[in-house]
Structures are given as structure tokens and as C-alpha cells.
Amino acid sequence: MRVATTSEIIEKLNAIDIKSLLNRMELYTRDRFYDKSDRNKKGFQFQDFCQQTLTKACDGTRKWKPENCSFEKFIFWALQSDLDSFFKQLKRKGDDSDEKPQSEYIINIPNYSDEEPTEDYNYEKIDDEVKLQQWIKQLEDQGADKEEIEMFECLANGIDKPKDIADLLDKPIDVIYTISRRLRRKKIKFNEKWTSLKKQ
């Protein structure tokens, strides 16, 4: 698939509000850090992560393929990937993160189709409703409140416009957004493998 030229990237940057993109990137980055102090950022500020990612995404270090996804989507995929690497490095240096390999933060669901596995996992098919209830239980176990659960149910049902969710939950949009940020801190187990007891 074709990689965007530098001229195309310049054109794209001219067409978008870069500051707005950087602000959204910063909010995402902030949400990825539990500890907001400078302790675990190795001297970086939140916006340093965003600027580094945007630079790498524009100077060709990371390759944007326009036919594959929008520029914004690519940028967020790159940011997620850079932050993942950063946290992995921290972990290697003895960080006591409690992240488990089979669980994913809701904030952390991959969103770049190229990076997605191309084949389906060979896991048992579980009815969507059962799966949804399992995820809700997992969220509750992590302390998710009623608002977060209701919001998650909206998202799982494809209701994704902030205004629609605000109307449904009868809350202002800014409250809905705050709920979404709390929700994104929770983890759910995707693709958990079910093992038959017969094999034990």
C-alpha cells in the first residue's frame, strides 16, 4: 500500500487544526498515566510525547498509508504504540505495573487496522450478551460505578455520539466526557481463551 509523500503530509497538516489534534493527543496521553507526577515520565512532559509522535508520524519514521486510514486515526495509533513502548521500557526497568497480558485497558484498544490480527483467534464463540455481562462484571470488580457501566453499555450497543449518550443518561455532555475518561481507566478481558475441563 502506498505511503504518503512529504508534500501530502504538509497538505494534511495545513488542512487540519494541529493544536486541536495536539490537545486531544495530550488528553489521551494523560489518561494513559495513572501517576500524573513527573516520577515515571523520565523527564518528559505530557506534550513531549505528543510532539515526538507527531514528528515521527510526519517525517517518515512512521509510514502513513492514506488508503488504509485517516491521518488522525494514524496519529492516535502511533501515539498508542509509542506509549506502549514507553511503558514496556519502564516495566523492564522494574516497574511494578499490575497489567496482565490477557487484559486490555479500554483506552488501549488497538485502532489501526493494519496492526490488527488478520485471522480470527480460534477461541470458543460466546454469545455477545454473555460476553457483555462478563465485561460489565469485570468493570464492576474494578470499581466502575453505575454511570460508567451505563456508558459502556451505550458504547457496546453502538451508541457513540456524546449528545445521544448525554440524552440517554440525562446528563450534560461534559459530565459524559468525564465519565468516559473514568471508564477508559478500566480493563476488560478480550479474547480470553476458554479451556475445556476434559483436557485437565
Added chain:
Amino acid sequence: MDKLKKTVKESLENFDKAIPDDLVRKQLEMEGVDLNEQSLSQDKFIKQLTFRLKSKSNVLKNDSMLDKASNYFKDALTKGLDRPIAYMNNLIQTNQLQTQFSRLEKMSEEQIKDIIKDQNLIEILEMLEKESEGQ
């Protein structure tokens, strides 16, 4: 990808996209970000980034023009076109390279590139295009 996971993923993406900019700024402010300071820092970064990208783009454009011009030149010299030959002879004399290139049609594209790289490539391309049209 499993359908329900895909729905959750897409919903989260769509939700984020639809959040108004002023709400994003408000959230940052609530986290203690000084928006004015942030804006100045972003201006500086955007200026540097676009400058770097434009420089890179110019270098790439120049490389591509140099490739094109040397290719056209090679073709024109092989065909023995008067003006390109005179132009090249003039450049060779100016660069005191007459002993190395006694036969212009034998010059390689790389050698031509080396001679014309610091010249006005647009002017050269125009001259070569005009010459080959008038041929």
C-alpha cells in the same frame, strides 16, 4: 475481529472524534494545564515541524528535478542537439573539466548530475524541453 469488540472499539473512536474542542481544552485546564502557555509552545513546535517538512520536501523535489534534468540532458547530448551541447560545454569550461569530458555523448547521467547540480534546474529543464520540442 470479534464483532462486539469491534463495536466497542469503533464506538470509543467515534465518541472521541465527536467531543468538541472547547470541552477538550476545558478538561486540560481542569488538569492544571495553562492553555495560553500551551498554545505558545504548540505554535513553536508547529513552526519547527512545518519548516523541517518543507525543507525535506524541497530537497526531495530538487533530487527529482536533478534526476529528470540529467536524464533529459543525456538524451539531448546523445542526439547531438546544439543548444544542450553548447550549454554543457559552457558549464564544463566554467568548471575547468574539459580534459575529463572530451566526448559529451559518452557522459553518464551521474557525471551530468554532478555538473548541473548547482545550476538553475528549472531553467535547464525548460531549455531541454524546448530543444526536444523544436527537434
